[in-house]
Amino acid sequence: MKQKKRHVTLLDVAEHAGVSRATASLALRGSPNIAKATRDKVLASMQELGYVYDRIAANLRSRDSTTVGLIIMELANPFYSELLVGIHQELDKFGKTVILGTTFDSPAIQERLLSTMLEHRVGGIILSAAPGSDSETVNRILSRDIPVVLVNRTLRGAECDYVGIDNVKGGQIAAEYLIKKGHRSIAFLGGYSKLSSWQGRKQGFDSAHLAAGLTVDNSLVFESPATREGGIEVIQKLLKVSPLPTAAFCYNDTIAIGVMMKMRELGLVPGKDIAIVGFDDIPEAAIFSPKITTVSACTRMMGAYAARLLQARLEGSEADPQTVILEPELVVRQSCSPPDET
Amino acid sequence: MKQKKRHVTLLDVAEHAGVSRATASLALRGSPNIAKATRDKVLASMQELGYVYDRIAANLRSRDSTTVGLIIMELANPFYSELLVGIHQELDKFGKTVILGTTFDSPAIQERLLSTMLEHRVGGIILSAAPGSDSETVNRILSRDIPVVLVNRTLRGAECDYVGIDNVKGGQIAAEYLIKKGHRSIAFLGGYSKLSSWQGRKQGFDSAHLAAGLTVDNSLVFESPATREGGIEVIQKLLKVSPLPTAAFCYNDTIAIGVMMKMRELGLVPGKDIAIVGFDDIPEAAIFSPKITTVSACTRMMGAYAARLLQARLEGSEADPQTVILEPELVVRQSCSPPDET
DNA sequence: CTGAAAGCGCTTACAG
DNA sequence: CTGAAAGCGCTTACAG
Numbered sequence: 111m112k113q114k115k116r117h118v119t120l121l122d123v124a125e126h127a128g129v130s131r132a133t134a135s136l137a138l139r140g141s142p143n144i145a146k147a148t149r150d151k152v153l154a155s156m157q158e159l160g161y162v163y164d165r166i167a168a169n170l171r172s173r174d175s176t177t178v179g180l181i182i183m184e185l186a187n188p189f190y191s192e193l194l195v196g197i198h199q200e201l202d203k204f205g206k207t208v209i210l211g212t213t214f215d216s217p218a219i220q221e222r223l224l225s226t227m228l229e230h231r232v233g234g235i236i237l238s239a240a241p242g243s244d245s246e247t248v249n250r251i252l253s254r255d256i257p258v259v260l261v262n263r264t265l266r267g268a269e270c271d272y273v274g275i276d277n278v279k280g281g282q283i284a285a286e287y288l289i290k291k292g293h294r295s296i297a298f299l300g301g302y303s304k305l306s307s308w309q310g311r312k313q314g315f316d317s318a319h320l321a322a323g324l325t326v327d328n329s330l331v332f333e334s335p336a337t338r339e340g341g342i343e344v345i346q347k348l349l350k351v352s353p354l355p356t357a358a359f360c361y362n363d364t365i366a367i368g369v370m371m372k373m374r375e376l377g378l379v380p381g382k383d384i385a386i387v388g389f390d391d392i393p394e395a396a397i398f399s400p401k402i403t404t405v406s407a408c409t410r411m412m413g414a415y416a417a418r419l420l421q422a423r424l425e426g427s428e429a430d431p432q433t434v435i436l437e438p439e440l441v442v443r444q445s446c447s448p449p450d451e452t
Numbered sequence: 453m454k455q456k457k458r459h460v461t462l463l464d465v466a467e468h469a470g471v472s473r474a475t476a477s478l479a480l481r482g483s484p485n486i487a488k489a490t491r492d493k494v495l496a497s498m499q500e501l502g503y504v505y506d507r508i509a510a511n512l513r514s515r516d517s518t519t520v521g522l523i524i525m526e527l528a529n530p531f532y533s534e535l536l537v538g539i540h541q542e543l544d545k546f547g548k549t550v551i552l553g554t555t556f557d558s559p560a561i562q563e564r565l566l567s568t569m570l571e572h573r574v575g576g577i578i579l580s581a582a583p584g585s586d587s588e589t590v591n592r593i594l595s596r597d598i599p600v601v602l603v604n605r606t607l608r609g610a611e612c613d614y615v616g617i618d619n620v621k622g623g624q625i626a627a628e629y630l631i632k633k634g635h636r637s638i639a640f641l642g643g644y645s646k647l648s649s650w651q652g653r654k655q656g657f658d659s660a661h662l663a664a665g666l667t668v669d670n671s672l673v674f675e676s677p678a679t680r681e682g683g684i685e686v687i688q689k690l691l692k693v694s695p696l697p698t699a700a701f702c703y704n705d706t707i708a709i710g711v712m713m714k715m716r717e718l719g720l721v722p723g724k725d726i727a728i729v730g731f732d733d734i735p736e737a738a739i740f741s742p743k744i745t746t747v748s749a750c751t752r753m754m755g756a757y758a759a760r761l762l763q764a765r766l767e768g769s770e771a772d773p774q775t776v777i778l779e780p781e782l783v784v785r786q787s788c789s790p791p792d793e794t
Numbered sequence: 795c796t797g798a799a800a801g802c803g804c805t806t807a808c809a810g
Numbered sequence: 811c812t813g814a815a816a817g818c819g820c821t822t823a824c825a826g
Contacts, residue, residue, distance in 0.1 A: 167803035509819035
């Protein structure tokens with residue numbers, strides 16, 4: 111929309127205060143080179159005229175930026191909204207204004223969002239990359255001297271900071287826990303094997319089996335979208351297997367919820383007929399019944415770290431690309447009975 | 453961060469293409485006054501030089517804006533994340549870029565966010581106002597010719613568009629449903645009576661009683677924060693009442709979840725010992741066990757409407773302030789048994 | 795159909 | 811301690 115009214119400008123303030131525009135500019139920003147009396151005069155004029163600082167114009171002139179682009183998959187997804195909270199709160203502390211975009215996991219949308227953000231002169235970008243996106247995308251931005259921080263999902267070949275969790279460790283502690291509970295036949299449900307996080311969790315899952323002298327039954331591995339529907343789909347496939355496993359490790363909590371809802375619908379007791387461990391520790395995990403035993407992805411903290419890494423770059427850090435890997439933690443709740451000993 | 457490298461500018465493109473900067477500018481934006489051959493030359497040069505349009509500079513010059521400020525209470529709250537999705541998706545269709553802020557219901561934070569957004573030259577603002585905030589805040593922005601749309605929470609005295617739901621109707625259909633199920637003693641749990649939405653829901657609740665020839669027992673009304681903790685707090689108070697009501701209408705689903713979790717913890721059967729109706733229809737309502745019967749607040753649609761109202765203003769509409777009130781709908785699920793007939 | 799000039803609202807050297 | 815001048819990257823009348 112075009113602005114109709116001409117708004118109060120720094121020049122107006124300067125004239126009102128009887129100083130030059132340059133002096134007003136310095137006074138406004140609290141430069142020590144301006145006499146206190148002058149400064150007060152300028153501030154008073156600002157007040158009186160209802161002046162609003164035009165940060166955009168200021169940034170243009172000083173080739174600066176106070177905005178940060180934030181690109182995630184989806185908002186209506188507890189994992190990402192938690193991540194967003196962590197990032198947003200931390201950036202806020204640094205006085206950064208965030209521009210938000212969601213990809214729905216489409217590389218094309220992601221490309222469009224990145225362009226828009228560049229056109230809006232963001233100072234940096236925090237990106238949870240769409241699967242199948244190219245590291246070229248990121249490197250092209252970096253070559254423009256705009257820092258990028260990857261969060262939760264890494265991108266092979268991208269030469270920038272990354273913060274995520276130790277998926278291998280996460281898969282391992284989940285499997286170890288189930289094995290310790292006495293389970294010997296454990297399914298691995300949901301997610302896509304092409305995702306690096308899936309591969310990590312599976313690897314940890316396998317190595318826990320190995321360490322316990324067990325072999326993994328890969329016919330108990332089913333892939334699906336990481337959604338509740340995916341969980342519903344995958345439990346139906348699993349239930350055709352005979353004999354049934356006594357436990358399942360789900361790629362994430364959302365899948366676990368789908369799995370358990372469908373189990374209940376079919377007259378099974380989730381957590382008992384099949385013990386369930388999830389991943390992420392989204393808020394729902396604590397309110398579902400049974401409360402879900404899960405691996406915490408430290409989501410908010412991950413977001414906070416991402417923001418801090420970006421801030422360091424914005425302050426000029428030229429260090430080599432940093433990688434921060436958070437330690438997952440098992441959150442024991444109620445969805446894991448030991449196997450039936452009938 | 454200061455940009456170190458000088459980036460490719462429109463003048464560079466123009467020189468490379470052998471035209472003037474003005475021509476390049478027009479070609480870039482597809483002006484019909486530019487010959488196709490010239491246009492193609494310019495576009496080719498853009499490509500070759502890796503030119504990125506500086507929309508910020510363009511907006512400054514043309515006194516335009518392509519950003520919209522969006523202020524809500526909190527992100528980690530299913531109701532608001534749904535609302536955000538609705539708003540964001542719709543604004544995206546209009547090519548608007550959104551700047552996000554959260555108030556945590558603090559008027560002071562809200563004030564700060566609004567200032568920041570004005571400094572960033574947002575074209576308009578969508579606001580879910582913090583309780584206790586002043587209509588002056590909004591009117592001051594409007595007087596700068598920046599349109600504001602209020603969403604979900606209205607602000608007495610603010611002369612701008614508003615979209616919300618019919619809380620009276622919502623409270624009414626909830627109570628009617630419970631009454632039809634045979635309940636005669638119904639509690640009203642959670643929320644704060646100073647919120648206009650609370651008052652509306654209570655009013656509808658009361659009028660449904662009246663219409664059925666029942667009197668409302670105000671000793672069964674308990675206020676609390678609209679959080680899960682609030683629900684836990686309020687059910688404990690309710691359980692001290694004797695005789696216990698057979699049903700409860702909760703101010704929102706989050707409270708309903710707190711109420712039911714606590715009931716289960718205390719050995720009661722939520723939905724049976726006390727029938728429960730919630731409000732909002734957040735995603736959790738469908739996955740909680742029992743699945744929660746609730747009043748849908750059409751959250752995403754509300755967001756979409758807010759975006760459309762704002763867009764109309766950005767396109768120059770000078771119509772009187774619009775008010776859009778959405779019709780709530782009862783979503784019947786499993787949390788309402790009829791009263792025990794022992 | 796294209797170019798020269800002015801200007802959006804600010805900051806940054808440079809003088810004094 | 812303060813001011814005059816140039817310029818960030820773009821668009822907009824105005825000529826021609």
